[in-house]
Amino acid sequence: MISVKRALNIIDETKVTPQIKELQISKALGHVLAENIIAPINMPNFRQSAMDGYALIWNENKTFTVTNESKAGDANTIHLEHSEAARIFTGAKVPENADTVVMQEHVSRIDDKFLITNMPKKGANIRPIGEQVKKGDCVLNKGMVLNEGGIGFLAGLGFKEVHVFSPPKVSILVTGNELQKPGKPLKEGAIYESNSVMLQMALHRFGTHKVKTFKAKDTLKATKKAIKKALEYGDVLLISGGISVGDYDFVKEALNQNFVDETFYKINQKPGKPLWFGKKDQQFVFALPGNPASALTCFYVYVLPLLKKYSGFSDYHLPRLEAQINSDFKNTTGKTLFLKAFYNAGQVSILPNQQSSMLNTFATSNVLVTIPENVETLKPQDRVTCINLNGYGN
Known part of the structure; x- marks a missing residue:
């Protein structure tokens, strides 16, 4: 018979060979990346408006004439003259020579003309090419666990599949x-x-x-x-x-x-x-x-x-947390105990029915309190280590 510490050390020292597979990103949630992800494009891939408003060439003049419009998804090339502006919407391509976007709330418009009531700084409200990610950058590292944000990010870069550990x-x-x-x-x-x-x-x-x-x-x-x-x-x-x-x-x-x-x-x-x-x-x-x-x-x-x-995880044990026990407890077994318990706001209650045949309290427990083999007595407010049973899952 060996100790819990020795058994855990053996598990830690056991060598495994993870297998790699290619998955559609829609099925990769919770998997571990088996490769570094290199950005195939800039993000954004064009100068993009961060606001609904008006794109223009910044100057001291506060009155402009609307001559064009740029919606999200438009691929047209727009060229502006001084004192001209393009009506523009969030996510749309900024005209090639425009350098500022004025928020629509900061203009007073009549027909095709408007007056700027709150002049922004030059360059305002434009997302430059590669602001978030530059083409060729390593943007996600091998070993990262893919969450929904990571999946969305991959989709935004144009990925349909990804290599993960199986x-x-x-x-x-x-x-x-x-x-x-x-x-x-x-x-x-x-x-x-x-x-x-x-x-x-x-x-x-x-x-x-x-x-x-x-x-x-x-x-x-x-x-x-x-x-x-x-x-x-x-x-x-x-x-x-x-x-x-x-x-x-x-x-x-x-x-x-x-x-x-x-x-x-x-x-x-x-x-x-x-x-x-x-x-x-x-x-x-x-x-x-x-x-x-x-x-x-x-x-x-x-x-x-x-x-x-x-499955490729580097942090593979369930997370531990510290808590104050709220009752007396005696360990007369000389063994390490794993006790079904309920944790809330830094306090932990050991549940009844700890017998090895009883699952009913497992249904309501959210932690396992670990009592080391050399600890015989615990009093209220003593600190114990708990295994967080909610610390895994997809």
Whole structure:
């Protein structure tokens, strides 16, 4: 059995080889750029009006005659004489020899003539070529996570596709004779199987949609066969259940028979002590405890960082935050605890029903409070570290 710190260090030290794919920008939200983006054009690509108003050649004269009009999208070339002006609209091309745009609010117009009531400085209200971006500049860096602003920016530069790191394909293997699909009356001695859909949703939230689920009965032969099939599909395999030391727990031996090398087994933590992690060539396997809260805790703390690393993220752990605990707490286990809790305005409340089989409080928690193994007592207003469960997702 190893410590939480050692287990996290192993995950951090694990080398992965992210795959690269080309995606339409409309599908690239939340992905990590796999290339530097070089601007193919200036932005704006022409001198552009920043206001609705009048384009003119600046001079001391305050009276001008409107001789032309420039709307957004017009490609016409307009040439002005002194004391002439062009009616212009936001985003439109500025006439080639105009050097100032006067806001429409600052003129008094009668027919085709107007008087400037508030003379701007020369050069006002014109966006120069390349004001935002110059052609050839590196405008977005490899490793950046694309948000909606980044997607819009790429579209504005004329990009239709972009190269990003591809999230891994993930297999989920669920074991257990007692498991029954939801949707029908529960049989005597059975429980509804919830881990596969829970893990699928956690993966989808992260942006991993290439997910396939496998199931196995509690026999060595069935478990070995299911692991073999699951490994044929996925880059990462998540196994739910069958990893403890009961008479019907065959996962560890089945992994061995499929030539998956063990990296660690069992962590000094609660919940999720019987977590198994290993590797076969460039594939990774997490055998998660069967209890739902344990499985989800291990996913947040250990699985998600590896998946994010696989997807090109440099900051791959869920964000941590500090809070004041609002009640007494005793840790008599000698283990690191991950406690379902609710954080609000710098205060955190540890929720009831912390048992590893209970998911109901996970449904209302937004953090996991981390109590180190060497901390035995906490009092109200003591500061604790929380894992922010809202710190990932697309």
